[in-house]
Amino acid sequence: MNIPQSSFPRVIIIGGGFGGIALAKRLCKKEFQVVMMDKHNYHTFQPLLYQVSTGGLEPDSIAYPIRKVLQGYPHFYFRLAQVKSVDTEQELVHTNIGELKYDYLVVATGSTTNYFGNKSIKKNSMAMKSIPQSLNLRSLILENFELALLTDDLHEREALMNFVIVGGGPTGVELAGALAEIKKGILPKDYPDLDTRIAQINLIQSSERILPAMSEIASKKAERFLEKLGVNVWKNLRVLEYDGKVVTTNTDTVFETATMVWAAGVKAVTIKGLNGKDLLAKGNRLKVNHFHQVEGHENVFAIGDVAHMAMEGYPNGFPMMAQPAMQQGISLGDNLVRLSEKLPMAPFIYKDKGSMATVGRNKAVADLPRFKFQGVFAWFIWMFVHLYFLIGFRNRVVVFINWVYNYIKFDREARLIIRPFKKKYTVKPKI
Amino acid sequence: MNIPQSSFPRVIIIGGGFGGIALAKRLCKKEFQVVMMDKHNYHTFQPLLYQVSTGGLEPDSIAYPIRKVLQGYPHFYFRLAQVKSVDTEQELVHTNIGELKYDYLVVATGSTTNYFGNKSIKKNSMAMKSIPQSLNLRSLILENFELALLTDDLHEREALMNFVIVGGGPTGVELAGALAEIKKGILPKDYPDLDTRIAQINLIQSSERILPAMSEIASKKAERFLEKLGVNVWKNLRVLEYDGKVVTTNTDTVFETATMVWAAGVKAVTIKGLNGKDLLAKGNRLKVNHFHQVEGHENVFAIGDVAHMAMEGYPNGFPMMAQPAMQQGISLGDNLVRLSEKLPMAPFIYKDKGSMATVGRNKAVADLPRFKFQGVFAWFIWMFVHLYFLIGFRNRVVVFINWVYNYIKFDREARLIIRPFKKKYTVKPKI
Numbered sequence: 001m002n003i004p005q006s007s008f009p010r011v012i013i014i015g016g017g018f019g020g021i022a023l024a025k026r027l028c029k030k031e032f033q034v035v036m037m038d039k040h041n042y043h044t045f046q047p048l049l050y051q052v053s054t055g056g057l058e059p060d061s062i063a064y065p066i067r068k069v070l071q072g073y074p075h076f077y078f079r080l081a082q083v084k085s086v087d088t089e090q091e092l093v094h095t096n097i098g099e100l101k102y103d104y105l106v107v108a109t110g111s112t113t114n115y116f117g118n119k120s121i122k123k124n125s126m127a128m129k130s131i132p133q134s135l136n137l138r139s140l141i142l143e144n145f146e147l148a149l150l151t152d153d154l155h156e157r158e159a160l161m162n163f164v165i166v167g168g169g170p171t172g173v174e175l176a177g178a179l180a181e182i183k184k185g186i187l188p189k190d191y192p193d194l195d196t197r198i199a200q201i202n203l204i205q206s207s208e209r210i211l212p213a214m215s216e217i218a219s220k221k222a223e224r225f226l227e228k229l230g231v232n233v234w235k236n237l238r239v240l241e242y243d244g245k246v247v248t249t250n251t252d253t254v255f256e257t258a259t260m261v262w263a264a265g266v267k268a269v270t271i272k273g274l275n276g277k278d279l280l281a282k283g284n285r286l287k288v289n290h291f292h293q294v295e296g297h298e299n300v301f302a303i304g305d306v307a308h309m310a311m312e313g314y315p316n317g318f319p320m321m322a323q324p325a326m327q328q329g330i331s332l333g334d335n336l337v338r339l340s341e342k343l344p345m346a347p348f349i350y351k352d353k354g355s356m357a358t359v360g361r362n363k364a365v366a367d368l369p370r371f372k373f374q375g376v377f378a379w380f381i382w383m384f385v386h387l388y389f390l391i392g393f394r395n396r397v398v399v400f401i402n403w404v405y406n407y408i409k410f411d412r413e414a415r416l417i418i419r420p421f422k423k424k425y426t427v428k429p430k431i
Numbered sequence: 432m433n434i435p436q437s438s439f440p441r442v443i444i445i446g447g448g449f450g451g452i453a454l455a456k457r458l459c460k461k462e463f464q465v466v467m468m469d470k471h472n473y474h475t476f477q478p479l480l481y482q483v484s485t486g487g488l489e490p491d492s493i494a495y496p497i498r499k500v501l502q503g504y505p506h507f508y509f510r511l512a513q514v515k516s517v518d519t520e521q522e523l524v525h526t527n528i529g530e531l532k533y534d535y536l537v538v539a540t541g542s543t544t545n546y547f548g549n550k551s552i553k554k555n556s557m558a559m560k561s562i563p564q565s566l567n568l569r570s571l572i573l574e575n576f577e578l579a580l581l582t583d584d585l586h587e588r589e590a591l592m593n594f595v596i597v598g599g600g601p602t603g604v605e606l607a608g609a610l611a612e613i614k615k616g617i618l619p620k621d622y623p624d625l626d627t628r629i630a631q632i633n634l635i636q637s638s639e640r641i642l643p644a645m646s647e648i649a650s651k652k653a654e655r656f657l658e659k660l661g662v663n664v665w666k667n668l669r670v671l672e673y674d675g676k677v678v679t680t681n682t683d684t685v686f687e688t689a690t691m692v693w694a695a696g697v698k699a700v701t702i703k704g705l706n707g708k709d710l711l712a713k714g715n716r717l718k719v720n721h722f723h724q725v726e727g728h729e730n731v732f733a734i735g736d737v738a739h740m741a742m743e744g745y746p747n748g749f750p751m752m753a754q755p756a757m758q759q760g761i762s763l764g765d766n767l768v769r770l771s772e773k774l775p776m777a778p779f780i781y782k783d784k785g786s787m788a789t790v791g792r793n794k795a796v797a798d799l800p801r802f803k804f805q806g807v808f809a810w811f812i813w814m815f816v817h818l819y820f821l822i823g824f825r826n827r828v829v830v831f832i833n834w835v836y837n838y839i840k841f842d843r844e845a846r847l848i849i850r851p852f853k854k855k856y857t858v859k860p861k862i
Contacts, residue, residue, distance in 0.1 A: 002581060150433060
């Protein structure tokens with residue numbers, strides 16, 4: 001891999017997400033050689049992926065080159081690599097571009113979509129965990145509208161304009177809201193020759209309230225916002241299968257749709273060599289102690305979505321969000337410094353800064369530690385916080401401009417099919 | 432295709448480029464049913480594609496949804512379609528989504544890369560005529576730098592960091608300049624562990640001066656600008672073959688490179704049924720009379736790159752650029768109105784507004800009808816003109832912000848490998 005030997009201990013960080021970047025920033029200022037590996041050369045600001053899918057933002061403005069984030073640190077190395085396995089005996093990371101020894105290893109691989117073993121859903125549904133996936137969804141949505149124009153079969157047209165989003169967490173809620181706004185503000189203008197009223201947006205939640213990780217008032221208000229926007233919210237409904245045309249559920253309810261988005265589960269991304277059953281908690285997360293050490297390994301750590309720290313009040317680990325990951329990255333960074341100075345490490349203390357979700361213009365819900373509020377103010381706070389945590393000054397300006405423009409013009413201009421998505425649904429075009 | 436019958440005559444416009452859009456805008460205000468077909472759902476601002484390839488601009492900000500451009504006109508229809516053939520007897524256009532009768536047909540299909548039958552070049556080189564192609568080039572350039580890090584073979588590393596651009600027209604010149612600026616401003620910071628001085632940018636022109644369509648002073652100045660930036664300008668050199676590793680020429684000069692960009696020729700995009708040898712001029716362009724009528728067809732027209740109008744001073748037709756296309760679209764629009772009112776058509780008069788090319792920051796050349804100038808002023812004019820002709824207010828703002836940012840920070844932040852390009856060059860990574 002052409003990483004030079006150094007007198008500093010080498011920390012390999014696998015993954016350039018929120019946790020990995022926060023940690024690298026911390027370590028690069030200290031006496032460590034930091035090697036970051038990621039399969040992408042950019043950091044993805046995942047909370048805004050749904051805006052890419054719905055044409056509100058360009059993909060490039062929520063991505064940021066990892067090399068640029070950590071530019072100027074002489075002991076930082078980035079490698080575009082796919083990690084194949086880890087050998088904790090030999091302290092080696094094996095990748096598609098070779099192997100590398102570590103002194104400390106940090107797994108910050110994040111999470112991926114969890115289909116819970118359901119093959120039909122995995123094969124036929126859309127996910128939204130990466131920029132390419134979000135672009136595929138953007139293409140598919142637009143392609144479906146174009147196709148809907150071509151068929152005289154009302155059944156087919158309805159299926160093409162029917163959107164089923166499974167999972168009532170923030171991703172599902174935000175996507176449903178954005179699609180509802182597209183239906184209202186853009187479709188009638190873009191497709192005057194199509195009766196766009198038949199477009200339907202369905203949000204399906206298996207439990208009895210959406211946004212289950214938030215407060216009851218947030219759930220209730222978000223649901224009311226969605227209904228105001230015309231989203232059909234289905235609760236206590238479980239999706240069983242999706243064959244590319246029909247969604248079946250645990251009740252008699254079925255949906256005929258060309259687009260099902262699966263946002264109903266995530267699981268940690270594990271690495272061979274660190275995926276023994278005894279190491280893993282629910283959702284494949286690596287069990288770590290209060291210093292982020294992986295069980296049974298002194299110099300192997302995990303942070304972010306992939307880490308499961310048992311802590312009072314968090315029986316399922318910390319929420320798989322940016323905030324815990326960033327805090328863990330900082331904490332681990334400080335601990336590695338302590339460790340190298342032969343000082344005792346400090347246990348991680350999670351500071352819950354609350355959570356937020358946006359439904360549409362002027363409509364968001366926020367559960368902050370001291371206050372819970374909903375509506376316009378929450379929406380402005382949501383935008384401010386997301387701009388604040390977005391990496392890169394240029395990205396912030398471009399996102400801000402887009403938001404102002406979209407707000408004033410009720411528009412989302414990035415509705416471009418740049419890379420067509422292989423259509424799964426076919427219509428018999430009327431000749 | 433579900434286009435309703437109308438009492439207005441139907442004009443089918445094939446292609447949503449500069450010519451097609453200008454024409455549609457003109458006709459939509461009059462008594463015509465306008466049907467535009469394009470294989471993309473967006474208009475591409477081709478003059479800025481090189482900035483997408485080099486990470487200076489997001490692809491989405493130089494594309495604009497065609498439906499949005501012509502929103503609000505009740506007799507405008509857009510169809511995402513690939514035209515298969517035209518039947519001028521039956522007055523029918525055949526496409527992948529069905530067929531449609533026309534009263535007037537306008538071919539505005541533009542141009543594509545011309546490899547002049549050279550298979551090795553077609554197979555192994557990169558083109559830059561569309562957004563997906565530009566993104567592929569962006570990915571390849573970045574992937575090559577990542578690969579260059581991994582090899583210890585100096586030969587391989589040089590090939591990975593050697594860029595060969597064939598064609599000294601505006602595209603080649605602009606791309607070479609942008610790459611030279613990346614070499615100088617970004618590579619050393621992004622790749623501190625790589626000796627980026629070995630990166631080479633070669634611009635190859637087969638004739639004795641670059642920018643042959645511009646004035647001699649512009650050519651000379653552009654060449655001096657390029658040399659200042661460290662670009663190797665090769666004149667009177669013809670590329671013969673490129674096997675993916677080695678570029679051979681008509682002299683002893685060879686280039687070992689992982690990236691050859693072919694910007695040395697374009698040809699018109701013809702359509703079956705309108706591609707008889709008697710109809711075509713040099714470069715497959717459709718011969719048209721002074722009213723843009725295709726020879727032998729009263730109601731079939733061609734505008735833009737695909738049209739070849741014999742005119743004094745333009746023995747090879749008008750330059751294949753945005754300006755003639757837009758002027759032709761407007762002229763044809765007015766003529767179709769006259770035709771429908773049984774008035775005689777007016778012959779097209781081309782108003783040469785000059786041409787420009789930019790080499791780098793503060794470095795551009797401009798040949799305007801009254802003045803020729805080079806340097807900072809030309810560069811500002813170039814930016815102003817490109818912003819002016821860019822479609823969409825949001826796009827203009829975003830491009831402007833990006834340019835200001837890039838100018839102040841000497842940076843280009845969109846260096847993202849979002850869709851990896853299948854690598855053609857392999858290295859033996861050092862383990």
